[in-house]
Amino acid sequence: MEFPRPLAAPLAVVPIPLIEAAVKLMFKSLLKRHPALFDRLGEHKSKRYVFRPVDLPLVFVVEPSHAAVSVMRKPSDCAADAVVEGPLFLLLALLEGRCDADALFFSRALTVGGDIEAMLALRNALDGCEIDLPRDLGASAGPLSPLVGRTAAAIRRRALAGEKATWN
Numbered sequence: 114m115e116f117p118r119p120l121a122a123p124l125a126v127v128p129i130p131l132i133e134a135a136v137k138l139m140f141k142s143l144l145k146r147h148p149a150l151f152d153r154l155g156e157h158k159s160k161r162y163v164f165r166p167v168d169l170p171l172v173f174v175v176e177p178s179h180a181a182v183s184v185m186r187k188p189s190d191c192a193a194d195a196v197v198e199g200p201l202f203l204l205l206a207l208l209e210g211r212c213d214a215d216a217l218f219f220s221r222a223l224t225v226g227g228d229i230e231a232m233l234a235l236r237n238a239l240d241g242c243e244i245d246l247p248r249d250l251g252a253s254a255g256p257l258s259p260l261v262g263r264t265a266a267a268i269r270r271r272a273l274a275g276e277k278a279t280w281n
Contacts, residue, residue, distance in 0.1 A: 114200070114272045114274075115167075115168040115200050115202075116166065116168040116169055116200070116201045118168075121168055121169050124169060124170050124171060125186070133183060139250060140175075142249065142252075142253035143244070143246075143249055145253070146252065146253075147244060150177075150242055151177035151178075151238060152238070153237060154177055154234050154238050157177075157231040157234040157235065158178050160177070160195060160228060161176055161192060161195075162174070162175045162193070162196075162231070163175075163191060163195070163196040163197075164196075164197055165187070165196060166198075166200065166201035166204055167198060168200050168201055169187075171184055171186060171187065172184070172186070172189040172191065174191055174193065177235075193227055195225070195226070195227040195231040195232040195235070196224075196225070197223055197226075198225075198226075202272040202273060203222060205269075206269075206273055207223075207239070209244045209246055210240050210243070210244065211273070214236050247261075247263075247265035247269060248262060250265055251263075251265060
């Protein structure tokens with residue numbers, strides 16, 4: 114499922130610092146719950162990973178060595194060592210280890226470029242983390258935790274319900 118266009122369109126005009134602040138808050142929360150997330154990257158920890166959702170006007174750059182994420186508008190030809198492109202919900206499913214990255218790559222649902230070895234190292238690092246975005250993001254929502262967790266889980270369920278990928 115692609116990110117709904119009526120929700121994606123405003124992201125083209127929302128100020129990047131506002132979007133980036135929200136993304137950084139979620140990233141920081143994720144790293145707090147999974148502090149060893151980038152430990153298994155080894156020599157690839159210093160690489161820049163770019164995630165290009167095909168259904169958003171944004172690009173996300175992750176720098177594990179600095180535990181940093183930044184957001185840019187498309188088209189962005191920012192310097193990257195490894196790039197993965199696909200629908201946002203599939204990229205998030207990969208983050209959680211919920212789908213078979215190889216099957217998605219060979220079915221062309223995802224495009225991977227640059228340092229493939231670095232991307233494989235990242236995939237292997239993610240596989241061992243047991244990330245569950247609704248649970249992890251919900252846990253950082255304080256008193257709204259149950260509501261955030263249930264809402265995020267419902268969105269994930271609906272977004273991934275029709276996907277033909279092989280699920281783990």
